[in-house]
Amino acid sequence: MNRRTILAITRKDLMEVRHNGMAWKPMLIVPLIFVVLLPLAVIIGPSLLNFPPDALTRDPDIQMFLDNMPPAMKAQTEGLDDHQMGIVLILGFMFAPMMLIIPVMVASIIGSESFVGEKERRTIEPLLYTPATERELFIGKMLAAVLPALAVCWGSFLLYTLIVNVAGGPVMGRFWFPSVVWIPLMLWVAPAIAVLGMTGAVFISSRVGTFMEAYQSTGLLVLPVILLVIAQAAGVVYLNVEIALVVGLAMWLIDAGLLALSLRTFSRAALMARV
Amino acid sequence: MQEAIRADALIRQFGIIRAVNEVSFAVEPGEVFGMLGPNGAGKTTLVRLLNGVIEPDGGAARVLGFDPRTQGEDVRRQTGVLTETPALYERLSARDNLLFFGALYGVPQADLPRRVDDLLERFGLADRANDRAGGYSKGMKQRLALARTLIHQPRLLFFDEPTAGLDPEAALQVTTLIQELSHRDGRTVFLCTHNLEEAQRLCDRVAVINQGRLLAVGTAEQLARGLWQGLWVDVSLLAPSDGLAERLRVLPGVLDISADGLELAVQVAEEAAIPGLVAGLVAAGAPVKRVSPREHSLQEIYFKLQEEARS
Numbered sequence A: 001m002n003r004r005t006i007l008a009i010t011r012k013d014l015m016e017v018r019h020n021g022m023a024w025k026p027m028l029i030v031p032l033i034f035v036v037l038l039p040l041a042v043i044i045g046p047s048l049l050n051f052p053p054d055a056l057t058r059d060p061d062i063q064m065f066l067d068n069m070p071p072a073m074k075a076q077t078e079g080l081d082d083h084q085m086g087i088v089l090i091l092g093f094m095f096a097p098m099m100l101i102i103p104v105m106v107a108s109i110i111g112s113e114s115f116v117g118e119k120e121r122r123t124i125e126p127l128l129y130t131p132a133t134e135r136e137l138f139i140g141k142m143l144a145a146v147l148p149a150l151a152v153c154w155g156s157f158l159l160y161t162l163i164v165n166v167a168g169g170p171v172m173g174r175f176w177f178p179s180v181v182w183i184p185l186m187l188w189v190a191p192a193i194a195v196l197g198m199t200g201a202v203f204i205s206s207r208v209g210t211f212m213e214a215y216q217s218t219g220l221l222v223l224p225v226i227l228l229v230i231a232q233a234a235g236v237v238y239l240n241v242e243i244a245l246v247v248g249l250a251m252w253l254i255d256a257g258l259l260a261l262s263l264r265t266f267s268r269a270a271l272m273a274r275v
Numbered sequence B: 001m002q003e004a005i006r007a008d009a010l011i012r013q014f015g016i017i018r019a020v021n022e023v024s025f026a027v028e029p030g031e032v033f034g035m036l037g038p039n040g041a042g043k044t045t046l047v048r049l050l051n052g053v054i055e056p057d058g059g060a061a062r063v064l065g066f067d068p069r070t071q072g073e074d075v076r077r078q079t080g081v082l083t084e085t086p087a088l089y090e091r092l093s094a095r096d097n098l099l100f101f102g103a104l105y106g107v108p109q110a111d112l113p114r115r116v117d118d119l120l121e122r123f124g125l126a127d128r129a130n131d132r133a134g135g136y137s138k139g140m141k142q143r144l145a146l147a148r149t150l151i152h153q154p155r156l157l158f159f160d161e162p163t164a165g166l167d168p169e170a171a172l173q174v175t176t177l178i179q180e181l182s183h184r185d186g187r188t189v190f191l192c193t194h195n196l197e198e199a200q201r202l203c204d205r206v207a208v209i210n211q212g213r214l215l216a217v218g219t220a221e222q223l224a225r226g227l228w229q230g231l232w233v234d235v236s237l238l239a240p241s242d243g244l245a246e247r248l249r250v251l252p253g254v255l256d257i258s259a260d261g262l263e264l265a266v267q268v269a270e271e272a273a274i275p276g277l278v279a280g281l282v283a284a285g286a287p288v289k290r291v292s293p294r295e296h297s298l299q300e301i302y303f304k305l306q307e308e309a310r311s
Helices: A005-017 A023-048 A062-066 A072-079 A080-096 A101-120 A124-128 A133-172 A184-207 A211-233 A241-265 A268-273 B045-051 B070-080 B094-104 B111-121 B138-150 B168-184 B196-202 B219-226 B246-251 B271-283 B298-310
Strands: B005-014 B017-027 B032-036 B060-061 B079-082 B158-161 B188-193 B205-210 B213-218 B231-237 B254-260 B263-268 B288-294
Touching: A005 A023, A005 A133, A005 B271, A023 A080, A023 A101, A023 A133, A062 A080, A062 B017, A062 B188, A062 B219, A072 A080, A080 A133, A080 A211, A101 A124, A101 A133, A101 A184, A101 A211, A124 A268, A124 B263, A133 A184, A133 A241, A133 B168, A184 A211, A184 A241, B005 B045, B005 B138, B017 B045, B017 B060, B032 B196, B045 B158, B045 B188, B070 B079, B094 B111, B094 B138, B111 B138, B138 B158, B138 B168, B168 B188, B168 B196, B188 B196, B196 B213, B196 B298, B205 B298, B213 B298, B219 B298, B231 B271, B246 B254, B246 B263, B246 B271, B263 B271, B271 B288
Parallel strands: B032 B188, B032 B205, B079 B158, B158 B188
Antiparallel strands: B005 B017, B005 B060, B205 B213, B231 B263, B231 B288, B254 B263
16 A cells, blocks of 8 residues: 555545535534533533522432442542532533544544545546555545544544633632543544544445535434433433443444445445446 | 557446447557547447456456556556546645646656646646636646646556537647647557547547447548548549540549549549559640549548448
8 A cells, every 4th residue: 555645645635625614614613612612601601690509410310310420430529519510510521422523523524525525526537547546545535534533523622621621720629621531532432433424424425426415414423422422411321431442442343344334335446337 | 569558359338238349459559549439439438448447347458568457556557547527626726636646646756846847837837836726717627637647647648538618729729739749759649539520630540439339440541441442533624635534444443433524533443543543644635733532531431430330
């Protein structure tokens, strides 16, 4: 495999995304809502709206969530007052799986644009006449989707860390974020989920004709993450380090299956037949 | 010298349709070879087969000594294909389009920027090299696509309908460039077209294809000889010459004569009979103004072949 070819494809795809505002603008709006607006609302909101500090912890669902918490997680909330508890619960635990929406979203948008977009604009044809192998083309395009997905995800995570610590500083009295579960989440689960977004997009793209169809269908890829958010909010799953490692492993296994399937559909002849 | 392309009974089936049906031909190095046929005749499929982008269902091919089925990458490293539509990355500049394809074709990194500049200059795009290709006119886009085809200095060029949809001026620019590439640079050109005038001007030899079947291969003269018996020679006289037709009719190689005032049409068996005809005219003391062998245009040849194929 030729590294220069792979990097040229990645670079070209990234340049195309950069010049296509319709592709990258939505990718920034969602993270900004997640990492700026929502944490600020949780931290500053209660005092602005004059909510009693224990408004959240008195909620029966939250009470159930707290009662069923594994001891290790419970230990992290020991000694916190009601306002601090609200911040740690929402921003430390509940938002953790939500952050995973970012890599799957970014990777699937770029993935659909780069695979179906080339087909739609017929630029795939001259590409297939080059000596680049199918594998080089695929990996180049995969990197073009996964790298920005991770960059946006990790960048958002850093911004989130900064905001919850700085804005939450007066309430918490210390730098409390990130908790340990975020480490496997960002380094193990997020890359797996970015690859899932990309392979899922390629898989769906090979079965639909237009970018819009692909774009809409890849929305389904957010479902596993949404399920995780709901499962945790409902107290079915408590996302700790072990669970994060298992979820990551499951994602990587799905990725491997989808990658094998995508590579099989990504043959020169199959791609050319659709031009 | 090794043939640039050899196709032996190539077959490619799409469902029940045989897009390429036992096609055999050879292209010599340095020649401009035209593949003529209507839309859907199988020309583009042939280009894809010869570049190893799709596989044949039967037959074999060698392109620059490689088998496209098993050595597609080796073939594509030395061929350049101008697709029917320019298919440029329209959000990228002309320069970025060329840099990208240069990297994919393995042009040495150290040479690439200079080569891109040279091509932009040669194709008259240097002034707008950093503009997005999407803003270019149709002719400029086609020139950029041509430059892309040449970025790795391929030995063999495939042009698929290179002037389709261009205005006459842009079309002339493109055909002039193709002539330069073949005559000045010595590259082999495989030209797919249904523009017969363009083929007549550019091609050394042509093949005519329809519904996947090759109807004929050769120079225009060879094809005409196969289609029409003998050769017609037009003779114009300055003044009437009594009994001339009868005197010419008995000359060796003369098959038929028709006369209309000062104009005679003489059918001879072959080109070699023309000097004898001229000698006969002189011997008869005919006031000859002009003797010109009638050449069949590629258009006549093409339609005659298609007509014969239908019948």
